[in-house]
Amino acid sequence: MTRKHFGTDGIRGTVGQAPITPDFVLKLAHSVGRVLRRTEERPTVLIGKDTRISGYMLESALESGFNSAGVDVVLLGPIPTPAVAYLTRAQRASLGVVISASHNPFADNGIKFFSALGTKLDDAWEAAVETVLEEDPVWVDAASLGKARRMDDAAGRYIEFCKSTCSNVFTLKGLKIVVDGAHGAAYHIAPDVFHEMGAEVVRIGCAPDGLNINQGVGATHPEALVAAVKEHGADYGVALDGDADRLQMVDASGRLFNGDELLYLIVADRIARDIDVPGVVGTLMTNKAVELAFRAKGVQFVRAKVGDRYVLEELERHHWTLGGEGSGHLLVLDRHTTGDGLVSALQVLHACVDSGKTMAQLLADVTLFPQTLINVRLQPGQDWKSNTLLASETQAVEAELGDHGRVLIRASGTEPLLRVMVEARDAAQSQAYAERLVAAVEAG
Numbered sequence: 001m002t003r004k005h006f007g008t009d010g011i012r013g014t015v016g017q018a019p020i021t022p023d024f025v026l027k028l029a030h031s032v033g034r035v036l037r038r039t040e041e042r043p044t045v046l047i048g049k050d051t052r053i054s055g056y057m058l059e060s061a062l063e064s065g066f067n068s069a070g071v072d073v074v075l076l077g078p079i080p081t082p083a084v085a086y087l088t089r090a091q092r093a094s095l096g097v098v099i100s101a102s103h104n105p106f107a108d109n110g111i112k113f114f115s116a117l118g119t120k121l122d123d124a125w126e127a128a129v130e131t132v133l134e135e136d137p138v139w140v141d142a143a144s145l146g147k148a149r150r151m152d153d154a155a156g157r158y159i160e161f162c163k164s165t166c167s168n169v170f171t172l173k174g175l176k177i178v179v180d181g182a183h184g185a186a187y188h189i190a191p192d193v194f195h196e197m198g199a200e201v202v203r204i205g206c207a208p209d210g211l212n213i214n215q216g217v218g219a220t221h222p223e224a225l226v227a228a229v230k231e232h233g234a235d236y237g238v239a240l241d242g243d244a245d246r247l248q249m250v251d252a253s254g255r256l257f258n259g260d261e262l263l264y265l266i267v268a269d270r271i272a273r274d275i276d277v278p279g280v281v282g283t284l285m286t287n288k289a290v291e292l293a294f295r296a297k298g299v300q301f302v303r304a305k306v307g308d309r310y311v312l313e314e315l316e317r318h319h320w321t322l323g324g325e326g327s328g329h330l331l332v333l334d335r336h337t338t339g340d341g342l343v344s345a346l347q348v349l350h351a352c353v354d355s356g357k358t359m360a361q362l363l364a365d366v367t368l369f370p371q372t373l374i375n376v377r378l379q380p381g382q383d384w385k386s387n388t389l390l391a392s393e394t395q396a397v398e399a400e401l402g403d404h405g406r407v408l409i410r411a412s413g414t415e416p417l418l419r420v421m422v423e424a425r426d427a428a429q430s431q432a433y434a435e436r437l438v439a440a441v442e443a444g
Contacts, residue, residue, distance in 0.1 A: 006126045008307045010112025012101050015054040020109050022061040028111065029065025031132040036094050037070060043094035048076040048084040050100040050185035050243050053210030054109045058099045067146035068139050076154040080185045080244035082340035083158035089118035100243040103220045106213050118337040120309060155189050162193045162342045165335045166350055173198035176234040180225045182218025183208040184242035193342055202232045213242045219328050222248045222256050230254045240341040246328040247341035249348060251359050259328035260290045262348055265362050267322055269351035271297060281314040281323030288406050288423045293366045308339050369405060370427035372434040376418045376441045384418050387444030397433045
């Protein structure tokens with residue numbers, strides 16, 4: 001399918017520029033509503049948002065668009081993306097809608113959708129919506145208009161869900177945890193989850209003003225978490241992104257652990273508890289050291305394209321439950337239907353508390369390979385795929401690396417750049433190989 005509006009994770013852009021304008025968003029909701037009414041006479045849609053100031057405007061447009069198509073709306077207010085997925089399923093709603101641009105700066109925003117089962121929608125559904133978007137609106141009569149109401153206890157329901165993903169005897173008592181909410185959707189929820197599990201909580205990034213989401217804090221700026229953990233003498237630090245579907249974690253020493261390491265830790269804990277883990281899905285960017293560590297444990301490892309959508313597709317194809325990205329977007333499908341930073345953090349902490357070991361001790365078998373990434377600007381019309389010198393140099397480098405590294409060359413999806421990445425056991429070696437490949441790109 002060729003998408004005109006939908007990307008890999010809904011529709012996203014700069015507020016005030018197409019498609020993130022109130023008129024388009026109203027028409028989008030109207031079109032989605034018409035698609036829903038093909039199979040349901042009176043659909044109900046839940047709408048959640050993060051803390052961007054533009055959320056007010058887009059929420060109003062969505063509400064009007066859905067109501068105009070005869071769809072009822074339940075407004076959840078600021079709440080994490082995975083909370084919308086959970087509540088859509090728990091409330092038996094027809095659809096969940098999230099207003100968020102995740103880790104992007106405040107000037108961006110987006111719209112993404114969850115099915116009645118709390119999962120991402122498939123290509124056929126998106127194609128149906130895009131078809132209706134090209135048609136003239138079909139307003140329902142006044143008696144058939146949808147209604148809107150607020151769910152006042154949405155945050156509390158989600159907090160209880162997060163706690164329910166751990167065993168009843170699990171506690172965080174005696175631990176001090178720094179929680180960084182990225183001034184985003186979990187600012188009022190994440191600290192309460194860890195507090196209610198028994199931890200002493202230090203809050204940072206939990207004071208949104210509509211303009212500061214992801215600004216110098218959160219999973220995309222973990223240096224703030226590292227500093228706070230050291231300053232407060234905390235045992236752990238948890239940083240979420242703007243919509244709380246991804247995370248980074250820090251231990252008492254201030255060491256930062258990325259998504260690749262956290263995924264391995266969760267898998268290794270399952271294996272230590274004699275839980276069968278037949279396979280795990282990572283992405284093209286997953287560190288080679290993690291792949292080798294999985295292999296050493298007898299766990300099959302599959303790489304998907306970058307993006308949680310593609311990780312989920314591979315998990316479903318193989319009927320597996322665990323996957324993720326180095327960015328910290330982890331999928332633990334026996335706990336939730338979608339990536340959830342809070343649920344993933346609790347899984348990691350559960351492993352540490354139960355084993356009596358630190359994250360570093362649980363990851364003693366994994367030393368990430370140094371990675372060199374160089375962006376090369378492509379000239380207009382430059383066909384890097386037909387560059388025979390690059391092809392031969394890539395083949396030579398891969399042969400020299402063997403099983404002790406890897407090469408990944410891919411074009412950027414948003415800029416005229418070629419991303420050249422090399423992993424090797426030695427940082428100087430990865431740098432030298434990457435520069436060698438870049439020279440081949442430029443010579444071609």
